[in-house]
Amino acid sequence: MTVFEKNRESLVQKEPALFEGLEGRISVEMEEARSGGSTFRHKGMYFHSRYNPRNEAALQAEELAGKKPDWVFLFGLGCGHLMNALIEKGLKKVIVFEPSLEILKGVLENIDLSGAFSEEKVFLTAEMHSAIEKLRSETEGFDSLLVYSTTPYKSVFPDELADFTNKIHNAHITNQVGIKTDMKSRSAWIDNYLSNLKSLPYAPPIDVLRGKFKGVPMIIAGAGPSLKKNGELLKEFKGKAIIVAAITSYKPLLKLGVVPDFVIASEMVDLPEYFTFGEDDKKTRLILGELSHPGMFERDVKGKFVFFSPYLALSSSQAGLWGSSYFPAIGGSVTTAALDMGIMFGCNPITFIGQDLSFGENETHAPGGVYVAQNVRIDRENGMITVEDEYINDKQTYSYKLQWLKGLSGKPVPSKYDWATFHQWFENYMHYLKKEKPEVRVINATEGGAYIEGMEHTTLRRVLDTCLNGELAIDEAIDGAVASRPRIDYTALEASFRETAAVLNRVNRLSASILKEAAEAKKTYGKKGLTADLKGNIDRIKRLEESIFDESDRAKFIWEALINNTYALKEYLKKETDDRAGEGAQFLRDLETVIASYKSMTEACQRFGCRFEEAAVAIREAGARAEKRLMAAGL
Amino acid sequence: MTKVYLDNMQVDYEDTGKDSTIRDLVSVLDRELGSLKRFILELAVDGTDAPHGWRSGEVLLKRLSECTEIRLTTTSVDDMAKEGLETVREYINVIGETIKACAKDLRVGSASAAEASFATVFEGVIEVVKTIDALSQGTLRYNMALFRKRPEEYFGPIHQKLETITKIKKTGDTVLLADVLEYELKPLLEEIGEEVFH
Numbered sequence: 034m035t036v037f038e039k040n041r042e043s044l045v046q047k048e049p050a051l052f053e054g055l056e057g058r059i060s061v062e063m064e065e066a067r068s069g070g071s072t073f074r075h076k077g078m079y080f081h082s083r084y085n086p087r088n089e090a091a092l093q094a095e096e097l098a099g100k101k102p103d104w105v106f107l108f109g110l111g112c113g114h115l116m117n118a119l120i121e122k123g124l125k126k127v128i129v130f131e132p133s134l135e136i137l138k139g140v141l142e143n144i145d146l147s148g149a150f151s152e153e154k155v156f157l158t159a160e161m162h163s164a165i166e167k168l169r170s171e172t173e174g175f176d177s178l179l180v181y182s183t184t185p186y187k188s189v190f191p192d193e194l195a196d197f198t199n200k201i202h203n204a205h206i207t208n209q210v211g212i213k214t215d216m217k218s219r220s221a222w223i224d225n226y227l228s229n230l231k232s233l234p235y236a237p238p239i240d241v242l243r244g245k246f247k248g249v250p251m252i253i254a255g256a257g258p259s260l261k262k263n264g265e266l267l268k269e270f271k272g273k274a275i276i277v278a279a280i281t282s283y284k285p286l287l288k289l290g291v292v293p294d295f296v297i298a299s300e301m302v303d304l305p306e307y308f309t310f311g312e313d314d315k316k317t318r319l320i321l322g323e324l325s326h327p328g329m330f331e332r333d334v335k336g337k338f339v340f341f342s343p344y345l346a347l348s349s350s351q352a353g354l355w356g357s358s359y360f361p362a363i364g365g366s367v368t369t370a371a372l373d374m375g376i377m378f379g380c381n382p383i384t385f386i387g388q389d390l391s392f393g394e395n396e397t398h399a400p401g402g403v404y405v406a407q408n409v410r411i412d413r414e415n416g417m418i419t420v421e422d423e424y425i426n427d428k429q430t431y432s433y434k435l436q437w438l439k440g441l442s443g444k445p446v447p448s449k450y451d452w453a454t455f456h457q458w459f460e461n462y463m464h465y466l467k468k469e470k471p472e473v474r475v476i477n478a479t480e481g482g483a484y485i486e487g488m489e490h491t492t493l494r495r496v497l498d499t500c501l502n503g504e505l506a507i508d509e510a511i512d513g514a515v516a517s518r519p520r521i522d523y524t525a526l527e528a529s530f531r532e533t534a535a536v537l538n539r540v541n542r543l544s545a546s547i548l549k550e551a552a553e554a555k556k557t558y559g560k561k562g563l564t565a566d567l568k569g570n571i572d573r574i575k576r577l578e579e580s581i582f583d584e585s586d587r588a589k590f591i592w593e594a595l596i597n598n599t600y601a602l603k604e605y606l607k608k609e610t611d612d613r614a615g616e617g618a619q620f621l622r623d624l625e626t627v628i629a630s631y632k633s634m635t636e637a638c639q640r641f642g643c644r645f646e647e648a649a650v651a652i653r654e655a656g657a658r659a660e661k662r663l664m665a666a667g668l
Numbered sequence: 669m670t671k672v673y674l675d676n677m678q679v680d681y682e683d684t685g686k687d688s689t690i691r692d693l694v695s696v697l698d699r700e701l702g703s704l705k706r707f708i709l710e711l712a713v714d715g716t717d718a719p720h721g722w723r724s725g726e727v728l729l730k731r732l733s734e735c736t737e738i739r740l741t742t743t744s745v746d747d748m749a750k751e752g753l754e755t756v757r758e759y760i761n762v763i764g765e766t767i768k769a770c771a772k773d774l775r776v777g778s779a780s781a782a783e784a785s786f787a788t789v790f791e792g793v794i795e796v797v798k799t800i801d802a803l804s805q806g807t808l809r810y811n812m813a814l815f816r817k818r819p820e821e822y823f824g825p826i827h828q829k830l831e832t833i834t835k836i837k838k839t840g841d842t843v844l845l846a847d848v849l850e851y852e853l854k855p856l857l858e859e860i861g862e863e864v865f866h
Contacts (some may be wrong), residue, residue: 067851072843082775084851089775089843096776160687184842186778 036145043147048158054134057584061139063112071112071144072592075136080111080185087418090114093183098122102179104172106130106164108197109186110157111138113146126154128163128171131185161197162464165204165457173301174209175455175603177231189577197230200457203436207365207454212600219596220347221301222324226348227644229323229339232330234655236337237518238357239320239374245510247379250274250500254293254386256281256402256556258393259481263386263493267291273501275380277320279369280307281402284388289402292316294507296334297367297374299342303328306403318511323348336515340370347533347590353525356519365451372462372475382474382489389482390456391438391446392418411435411447418447438483441490446483456483463487523656534645536588540581541638544631547577551628558624563617576629598630670732673739683732690738691728697740701854705810707748710741745810752803753814753865756796760861763792764854771850774842789849790830797826798805800860819864822856829853 034042044051063071064083072081082089093115093316097105105124107116110131119127131137137159140146149155154171158164171485172178180198252267252274254260260282268290270276278286278293280300286293292313298304299322308314310333318336321329324345330337342354343360352360361373368388371479375383387399396407397420408421416435421428433449438456440446448456464487466473477485478493554570585591592599672681674697681693694708701707707841711718718727726757732738766785773782800819807814829852836845 076837078841079847082843082847082851084847089846092772092775093777182777184774184779187777187841188840 034143037142039145039147040141040150041112044149044157047150047156048163050163051137051157051159054159055138058134058138058617060142061133061136063139063143068116073112073136073139074354075133075185076189078185078189080109080136080183081114085113087118088110090118091187093181094118094122094124095180097179098124100179101177103176104128104168104178106168106178106197106201108132108180108182108194109190110140111183112140112144113149114147114242115183116146116155120149120152120155124154126171127152127156128164128167129155129157130161130197131157131159132190132197134159151370160464161200162461165200166462168201168204172205172208173603174205174212175600178205182632199437203450203453203457206434206436206450206507207457210450210454215596216600218301219593222345223347223590223594223641224644225301225324226345227648229325229330230648230651232327232337233323233339233355234521234659236321236330236339237515238352238355238359239338239340239361240357240359240377241514241518242374242378242511244377244379246275247381248502249378249380249505250496250502251375251378251380251383252276252386253368253375253383253388254278254282254286255366255368255388255479256285256398257387257389257479257482258390258396258399259389259479260289260387260399261283262480263478264289264291264399265379266497267386269497270501272507273504274384275375275378275507277375278317279367279371279387280304280620281398283307283317284309284403285387285399285401287313294318295320295338297371298322298329299325299340299363299367299370300329302326305332308332316325317622318372322370323352336511340374345590346537346593350589351526353531354522354529356521362462364455364462366455369455369458369462372459376466376470376473381472382476382496382500384476384478384493384500385485385488386478386480386493388477388479388485389446390452390485391440391448392420393481397422410555418449441479441481441484443484447466448483452483454509456485459488501557521656521659523659527652527656530645530649530652533588533590534642534649536584537642537645538636540584540588540591541635541642543577543581543584543635544638547574547581547630547631548635550574550577551624551631555621555624555628556618558621563620567620590641591634591637594641595630597632598633601629670735671737673737675740675742681732686731686733688732690726690730690732690735693732693738694723694728694740700849701742702809705745706742707745708740709743712739713737745806746812749803749806749810749812749814752799756799756803757861757865758797759792759796760857763789763796766779766792767849767854767857772844773845774849777842786837786849789853790833793826793853794831796857797823800864814866815864816866817864819860822860822864825856826853829856 041052061073062077063073066083066086066087068085070086072079072083072086097119104126105119106661107127107129110116110129116127116129148491150157156167158167160659171276178201180201197482205384213414252270254276262564264286267276268347271291276291276293277295277297279300280296283293283296287309295318297320301324303326305328314332314334317334318338319329319332319334320340322339340361341348341357342363343349349360359377361370363370368385372383392409397409398404403421403424410419412418417432418435419430419432421430435447436448436450436453438448438453463475465473467487476496476498477488477490480492484490550570554567557566557570670683672679672693698709711722713727713730719725755785765787766788770782770785770789773785803814806812833845833848833853
């Protein structure tokens with residue numbers, strides 16, 4: 034087996050795409066260092082010592098280990114000396130990005146790094162988006178990440194390094210924001226879904242439109258400041274393309290004389306201020322997430338569709354019973370979900386407008402919406418951005434950490450974490466779309482703001498001139514699809530709620546028993562200290578916990594309801610133990626943590642146990658009503 | 669009339685034209701002391717010590733007629749050479765340590781720290797060569813056996829190394845720069861320390 038084959042064998046499972054671009058490439062030429070090991074010269078620079086590259090890497094690893102990162106993001110594989118040194122130092126969570134295929138090929142052909150690549154958490158990639166994806170799938174917002182590059186890589190690939198660092202930073206912020214969103218939203222999402230049960234029979238799943246608009250152009254309108262530049266042109270698209278508006282752009286579009294075919298929203302709070310409560314509302318249809326606020330399902334519009342997100346185990350496990358088998362890829366904003374839906378509909382091309390993902394001259398959103406006045410101040414020195422806005426009648430001031438994205442002109446444009454997150458999602462999505470569905474054209478006709486890699490960039494006028502094919506029977510296609518929506522399995526839904534309620538009751542009892550054991554253990558510790566008498570309590574707690582884990586396998590939703598506790602526990606486990614405090618104090622701290630966790634668990638079980646019983650009843654009644662309707666219709 | 673003291677003993681010095689400078693006085697005394705293998709080390713003018721490096725300073729241009737008292741202190745050439753050698757040896761060690769730190773900073777990417785220690789190394793090596801050269805001149809003049817091997821043999825390689833280093837620095841190849849400093853210049857200086865001195 035050649036060195037290259039060995040390396041490939043150890044990497045092909047983790048990063049199959051790595052080897053695709055290597056064929057036909059020139060390899061960088063290796064030189065033997067005087068004390069063993071290899072080095073090479075690229076673009077006039079040595080990348081490792083010609084004398085002792087291993088010692089050099091050991092020095093670098095020592096320096097990095099001192100910073101105690103959870104993950105090291107290494108820009109540049111080189112000959113793998115630093116990667117090996119990091120592993121030797123115990124830093125075994127490493128994501129390596131190699132910007133040069135020439136270097137990569139030379140190294141993989143000549144240096145056996147299969148040992149390092151076989152480490153579970155050591156990854157190598159030559160594609161930026163893959164590094165970001167690894168960050169998303171392997172790391173957590175809690176983790177401390179360290180981006181490092183040796184000086185030769187810094188000198189030879191400065192732009193790539195800046196891009197890499199920026200993207201890693203943005204993706205890590207996304208992870209952190211994800212945790213915050215989880216903590217803030219998950220409980221509300223569960224409540225919303227349960228409250229929406231009464232509305233879902235009247236909102237067909239969005240996948241009834243699967244493949245119904247093959248080759249039909251779609252326009253997705255965001256509410257970015259640039260919408261004012263070309264939004265008016267949308268009037269000429271009406272009836273010739275499907276127009277989907279993010280909820281924030283609905284009113285601005287009405288101001289421009291355009292009623293969109295769909296308005297998409299998924300906010301967990303009610304947003305009545307985004308509607309007119311007049312005739313225009315009745316001319317458009319809503320696409321709502323199943324976790325949206327129940328108030329959104331009550332809007333008086335032409336029609337409502339629902340989409341199920343993969344984020345909530347409860348609703349996603351029941352989606353099939355509602356007749357849906359589609360979970361859109363969502364990058365945090367409704368326009369990202371709209372793109373995925375457009376592809377599911379069969380639309381082509383799909384054009385974005387108002388998708389600035391950056392601040393405008395002195396505004397965050399296009400005029401005509403809920404923002405009456407805006408004032409944006411950029412503080413470059415401190416990397417902050419302050420936005421004062423008047424939202425309906427409320428004046429508010431927000432400060433954000435400034436982030437930068439590559440603009441349409443190539444120059445950086447100011448952005449903030451959530452927009453940067455959406456931007457990264459779009460680029461990642463486009464990467465895969467190009468591979469899987471190269472025939473689909475996605476156009477960014479925003480005419481301002483951020484450049485989105487992978488999309489075509491042109492003007493809306495050009496799209497108008499080149500992509501429309503005449504009038505379309507949009508309403509007929511939608512009505513036909515709605516009429517043929519799959520039946521809802523009320524019986525299975527009711528059974529699902531009853532079964533989950535039963536699991537919650539059992540978990541509640543087990544949690545209460547743990548609390549009792551923990552209270553006894555605390556009492557014993559108070560009287561006798563850390564003695565063998567505690568063993569019985571601890572063993573019983575462990576057994577009860579195992580039973581809870583077995584039970585909760587049947588109701589994964591319980592962990593989502595307890596997400597704040599899960600994160601609190603993770604934080605607790607990450608904290609370094611204070612050895613000076615002694616074993617007794619540590620035992621007591623652990624016990625208190627156990628008590629706090631299971632208190633929350635019993636509260637959640639009791640709260641949701643009742644709600645699930647109610648849900649089961651509501652579903653049975655809805656099922657009965659549906660049956661009556663069908664009988665009345667003679668079906 | 670100016671009083672001149674040599675090692676606390678008053679000596680006669682005739683300033684006939686009233687236009688002699690301290691340099692003239694020192695030159696005359698250097699010549700006389702040469703045969704005794706002694707060397708003027710310190711100078712004080714009107715109670716004020718001349719600063720280190722006074723032999724190339726402005727104080728020598730002062731006219732004797734403007735001074736009231738000049739004190740000169742001598743040392744034996746042997747003592748001075750030994751002291752000079754010891755200083756060079758110590759300085760070579762210090763440069764060796766600084767090279768190590770500089771190479772480490774270059775390797776781990778601490779650019780500003782590397783830049784500071786690089787300047788110290790570069791200037792230090794030049795100073796060492798200058799001092800060894802001065803000592804070497806002295807050994808010829810006073811017929812002393814200070815060195816085991818002629819130090820001049822190393823001047824060429826050191827000069828070459830410094831030239832190489834300057835060129836590499838301009839290219840920005842920090843890995844190569846660290847290598848040359850750590851694995852070429854440092855061993856060369858260590859060799860001087862081991863081979864040249866007794």
